[in-house]
Amino acid sequence: MRIAIDAMGGDHAPEATVEGAIAAAKEWPDTEIILVGDQARIEALAGSLPSNVRIHHASEVIGAEDEPVKAVRRKKDSSMVVAGKLVREGEAQAMISAGNSGALLATGLLVVGRIPGIDRPALAPMIPTMDGRGVLALDLGANMDASPEHLVQYAIMGSIYRNKVHGIAKPKIGLLNVGTEAAKGNELTKHAYPLLEEAPVHFLGNVESRDILQTECDVIVCDGFAGNILLKTLEGAAGTIMGILKKQFKRSFMTKMAALIMKPGLAEFKKFDYKEHGAAPLLGTNGLVLKSHGSSDAKAIKNGVRQARIALQNNLIESISKEFNRGSDNK
Incomplete structure (x- = not known):
């Protein structure tokens, strides 16, 4: 499985996100971690990366002060939006971000997209x-x-x-x-x-x-x-x-x-x-999107990867989609 992490999102990014991602990669070698963000900064922090971690460069960052919808529409090369695109295009099966909560919701809606039949995704910690x-x-x-x-x-x-x-x-x-x-x-x-x-x-x-x-x-x-x-x-x-x-x-x-x-x-x-729970899913998006706490440290990021793995292993998105499609078929 492949999980994209918004390396630039959160109060302690990119240091905490990079450290947490590397720890997760070592814990679960069957999982490929895609660090999305400023390649030069990530490389300077990470040094030698595990074989199951790679960097996907993104030149922009959505900050905590940015207006969510405008930021997602204007900062198309931000680490959060690019991570969302990787999920939408199937290059990643899940994304995790500790960044701007409103922007992550907008990314889920505008970039990843909703599951048909669901009006509004919900944050579910x-x-x-x-x-x-x-x-x-x-x-x-x-x-x-x-x-x-x-x-x-x-x-x-x-x-x-x-x-x-x-x-x-x-x-x-x-x-x-x-x-x-x-x-x-x-x-x-x-x-x-x-x-x-x-x-x-x-x-x-x-x-x-x-x-x-x-x-x-x-x-x-x-x-x-x-x-x-x-x-x-x-x-x-x-x-x-x-x-x-x-x-x-x-x-x-x-x-x-x-x-x-x-x-x-x-x-x-x-x-x-x-930190023990790691991340909360944004249920209702047509791809697994998880929100980590804004002040997440490396431990929280690693546990977010654990949460993503469990959801992917149990076909969460497919199960929700099947349930709502069944409802549509019966109407």
């Missing part, structure tokens, strides 16, 4: 849960607004992802809401609820945000506005808790000793580290 299974949440920021029909599409794609990538036979679907009763919520969730009941998924009903980390659901669906707030709140809370713990454990010799004793238990917090 894994949120860790207390039981270790995690919950796939979508959309967490690709589209600020959504229709009830979009939420149904998210549910179907999320169900297929959990089945194909994580081996869950009958994924349980929840609708993010302010209450568990069917009549609760805004106009979007009220209209989406009955549609989800009729959809070809195992719909359990509404789920409140306070229950996300302990939910029995495998997939949570919501619009991108609410989803992004949920994600940032969880990230902020986890970071704050870890900061408080570190401060308290450093207070004295005794607290440092206590930290050593508790270290195995504190390892549970690693579940909440985005």
